[in-house]
Amino acid sequence: MSLPSDFLWGFATAAYQIEGGFDQDGRGPSIWDTFSKTPGKVADGKTGDVACDSYNNIDQDIALLKNLGAKVYRFSISWPRVIPLGGRDDPVNEAGIAHYQKFVQRLQEAGIAPMVTLYHWDLPDNLDKKYGGLLNKEEFSLDFERYARVMFEALPTVKHWITFNEPWCSAVLGYNVGLHAPGRTSNRDVSAEGDSSTECWTVGHSLLVAHGKAVKVYRDEFKPKNGGEIGITLNGDWAEPWDPEDPADVEACDRKIEFAISWFADPVYFGHYPESMRKQLGDRLPEFTPEEVELIKGSNDFYGMNHYTANYIKHKEGEPEPADFLGNLETGFYSKAGENIGPETQSVWLRPSPIGFRKLLVWLSKRYNFPKIYVTENGTSEAKRGDGEAEPPFPEILEDDFRCEYFRGYINAMKDAVVEDGVNVRIYTAWSLMDNFEWAEGYVTRFGVTYVDYDGGQKRHPKKSARVIGDLFTSLIKTA
Ligand code: GBH
Numbered sequence: 409m410s411l412p413s414d415f416l417w418g419f420a421t422a423a424y425q426i427e428g429g430f431d432q433d434g435r436g437p438s439i440w441d442t443f444s445k446t447p448g449k450v451a452d453g454k455t456g457d458v459a460c461d462s463y464n465n466i467d468q469d470i471a472l473l474k475n476l477g478a479k480v481y482r483f484s485i486s487w488p489r490v491i492p493l494g495g496r497d498d499p500v501n502e503a504g505i506a507h508y509q510k511f512v513q514r515l516q517e518a519g520i521a522p523m524v525t526l527y528h529w530d531l532p533d534n535l536d537k538k539y540g541g542l543l544n545k546e547e548f549s550l551d552f553e554r555y556a557r558v559m560f561e562a563l564p565t566v567k568h569w570i571t572f573n574e575p576w577c578s579a580v581l582g583y584n585v586g587l588h589a590p591g592r593t594s595n596r597d598v599s600a601e602g603d604s605s606t607e608c609w610t611v612g613h614s615l616l617v618a619h620g621k622a623v624k625v626y627r628d629e630f631k632p633k634n635g636g637e638i639g640i641t642l643n644g645d646w647a648e649p650w651d652p653e654d655p656a657d658v659e660a661c662d663r664k665i666e667f668a669i670s671w672f673a674d675p676v677y678f679g680h681y682p683e684s685m686r687k688q689l690g691d692r693l694p695e696f697t698p699e700e701v702e703l704i705k706g707s708n709d710f711y712g713m714n715h716y717t718a719n720y721i722k723h724k725e726g727e728p729e730p731a732d733f734l735g736n737l738e739t740g741f742y743s744k745a746g747e748n749i750g751p752e753t754q755s756v757w758l759r760p761s762p763i764g765f766r767k768l769l770v771w772l773s774k775r776y777n778f779p780k781i782y783v784t785e786n787g788t789s790e791a792k793r794g795d796g797e798a799e800p801p802f803p804e805i806l807e808d809d810f811r812c813e814y815f816r817g818y819i820n821a822m823k824d825a826v827v828e829d830g831v832n833v834r835i836y837t838a839w840s841l842m843d844n845f846e847w848a849e850g851y852v853t854r855f856g857v858t859y860v861d862y863d864g865g866q867k868r869h870p871k872k873s874a875r876v877i878g879d880l881f882t883s884l885i886k887t888a
C-alpha cells in the first residue's frame with residue numbers, strides 16, 4: 409500500500425523570505441519592510457532587502473527544483489511588487505506582473521506545477537498606513553479582491569491557488585503578541601498601540617471575508633475557463649493532554665486546536681465560529697452577516713495544512729486573561745508523567761513528533777468530512793546544539809541528519825494516515841526549498857533543505873535532506 413500515483417511533492421517558500429529586490433522595478437514597501445527596519449524587531453537586525461536574492465535568480469531556483477526532482481513548487485506573490493500602493497484604484501506595476509509570468513512559464517517548462525500563495529504576510533505598507541490594513545474589513549477585503557483578480561488574470565495557467573498563508577499568524581503574532589508586522593499589542597513594552605483582547609479577532613474576521621471574496625471571484629470569473637482550485641492554508645500543532653486521566657486536560661486539547669485551526673476552518677466548512685471560542689470571547693468575536701456566511705461557507709476546494717510540531721496541554725482554572733488566544737490553557741513539551749514530546753530544535757516552539765502529524769490529519773479529516781488535503785508546509789530547524797552556536801559551519805551544515813530524520817518520520821506518518829486511516833492527502837511541499845529570512849528570527853534559524861551562503865553571493869548548496877525527501881516519495885508513490 410502506498411501513496412496514489414498522481415501524488416505531487418515538492419518544496420515551499422514565501423516572497424518576503426526569499427526574493428530580495430526590495431526596491432527593484434517599482435516594488436513598493438510592505439509592512440515587513442517597515443517592521444524589519446524598526447530597531448529591535450528582528451533578532452539579528454536584518455531585513456529581507458536581499459534575502460536569497462531569488463528575484464534576480466529565477467533560473468538558478470528552477471534548476472535547483474528540477475535537480476531535486478520536485479513536481480510542485482509553492483511560492484508566494486509579493487502584493488506590493490504587483491500593486492505598489494496596494495489599493496483597488498492604485499496602478500498595477502507591469503514589471504512585477506511580468507516577473508511572475510516569466511517565473512511561472514519557466515517553472516512549467518521545467519515540468520514543475522506552480523502553487524501560488526497570494527498573501528504570505530507582506531501587506532503593502534500603504535494600506536496599513538491609509539486605513540489600518542487588516543483591521544479594516546471593508547477596505548481590506550475589497551483591495552485584496554482586486555489584487556487577487558489581477559493575479560488570476562495574469563497567471564491563467566496556475567491550477568493551485570492559496571488565498572492566505574496562516575491567518576492565525578497574521579492575527580495573533582501581528583495584533584496580539586506583536587512579534588510580527590505590524591507589531592501591535594497591548595504590551596506597551598513592545599508597542600505604543602494595539603489591543604490584544606480585540607484586534608486579533610477583528611483581523612481574523614477580515615481575513616476570512618477577504619478569502620471568501622477572492623474565492624468567489626475565482627469561481628465566477630476564472631475557474632470555468634482555467635479549471636484550477638483555490639483554498640486557504642492554516643497552521644496548527646497537535647495537542648496531547650498533559651494528564652490523560654484528567655478530562656479537563658483532554659477537553660482542553662480539542663479547544664486548543666479549535667482556537668488555532670477551527671477559528672478559520674469552521675467558518676470555511678460550517679459557516680460559523682467554534683462554540684468554544686464564542687463561549688470564551690463573547691462579543692469580542694465578530695458575527696458573520698448572512699452575506700458573509702454565503703461567501704465563506706464552502707469556500708475551500710482543498711484544505712491547505714501547515715504543520716510542524718505538537719504540545720502537551722494543561723487546562724487552566726478560572727477566568728481567562730483578556731489577551732488569551734489559546735483557549736484558557738497552557739502548552740508545554742512535557743507531560744505530567746515527565747515524557748518529552750520530542751527533541752529540542754533551534755526554534756523554541758518546535759519539537760518533532762511525527763505521530764502528532766498523523767493524529768492531526770485524522771482529527772481534521774473527521775471534523776471536516778475527509779476533505780482533500782494539501783500539506784503546504786512541514787519542516788524543521790536543526791537540533792539545538794549545546795555549544796551556543798546556532799549551527800555547524802559550511803560544509804558540515806550540509807549533513808543535516810536531524811532534518812533527514814524529521815522528514816522520514818513525518819512523511820511516513822502522513823503515508824500511514826493516507827493508507828491506514830483513509831485521510832486524503834494529495835500534495836506535500838516541504839518547508840523550505842532553501843534557508844531564508846525567518847521573520848523575527850532573521851537569518852539565525854535555517855529551515856532550508858538547501859544551504860544559502862548569504863556572505864557568498866547567495867549561492868545555493870543542497871543539504872542531505874533535499875535528497876532524502878525525493879527518495880522517500882519515489883519509494884512511497886505508486887507507479888502508474
Ligand atoms: C511557518 O509558520 C511560516 O508559514 C513560514 O513562513 C515560516 O518560515 C515557517 O513557519 C518556519 O517558522 O510565538 O515565537 O513561539 C509556522 C507556524 C506558528 C510557528 C506560530 C511559530 C509560534 C512562534 N508558526 N509559532 S512563537
